[in-house]
Amino acid sequence: MEEIFLSRFIIMNKLLFISLIFMACSFTAKVSAQKIYSEDAEYKADIKVFVVDAEYKADLLVYKEDAEYKAEGNSGKWYFEDAEYKADKKIYFEDAEYKADLKIYFVDAEYKAEWKNASKKQWLY
Numbered sequence: 001m002e003e004i005f006l007s008r009f010i011i012m013n014k015l016l017f018i019s020l021i022f023m024a025c026s027f028t029a030k031v032s033a034q035k036i037y038s039e040d041a042e043y044k045a046d047i048k049v050f051v052v053d054a055e056y057k058a059d060l061l062v063y064k065e066d067a068e069y070k071a072e073g074n075s076g077k078w079y080f081e082d083a084e085y086k087a088d089k090k091i092y093f094e095d096a097e098y099k100a101d102l103k104i105y106f107v108d109a110e111y112k113a114e115w116k117n118a119s120k121k122q123w124l125y
Contacts, residue, residue: 037087047090050100076113
């Protein structure tokens, strides 16, 4: 009888541990969501971006999502927030490439969003 109780106890602990891991992974995905706010001044921004005129010049290919929940992760899918406090990252659009931390190109399809220069990923974490 004690053996059955002990084995059930071990199984329950394993299930609890697995559940906690899944919850932690979910939290991590939400932390790195790409909710963006466009600042009007450089000093207010977390990152300065420049929009290039061709895909091959970009560090990141960005797709503008129409819903917040679609912009999770750090894969180039951005949702532009209308208020600064809702955003994960605040960006400023530079007028010169050499001033920017990150060069982006807006793509017309969600599947095209991706990093072209993975070494720049840290800018959006």
